[in-house]
Amino acid sequence: MAQNAPAPNPTNTAAPVGDGTFLLTIFLKHDESKTLPQINQQLKEQGYFKAFPPPGVQVVSWYVMMGIGQVVTLRVPADKLREVNRAIESTAWGGYRTEFYPTYDYKAAAEQMREQNNK
Template structure:
């Protein structure tokens, strides 16, 4: 994990759904993650964790900010370390908060005009 924030103009965001393999219990999953070095190697260096949450009944949802050049490295680490524990889905994402704030402001201006 990078301690410095990536330049938004030079980076992308990626949301990864790590869906639990429900054929295994928690102890089995943790053992496989430990054996794979998951906690030591994911995400790869140069990636910033924007959020990492658990969605009960689904699994973990991780949003990373990374230079686009590291996309393949993220994929390889997931293949090496997460397969067999998680089923993975990937979604390019972006921060909608500033857009929402602008749209709300513009809507208010239109309504008051």
């Protein structure tokens, strides 16, 4: 995880409605033609560890998915979307292939549905 990124808080990941933020899940897929030390060196040279995530963007979760790379979910203020995109384009490409997915927290709704349907 990036040094300046806040630790995930799994008990408080849902955003209040209308707070101007959204969740964004990013797949950072390893370039398998490179070793991990080569990837990390390239990311370092490109400034990735300093640029991502940009200030004002909260890390909700950051996992290693074996065989894929890393999966990061961010809480992004709407006006910071371009900064997130530019940080990835400028510093992560070459070490990672990327995919972006707008995301929402479904856990509470799923639990409620399970509870209602198990009665």
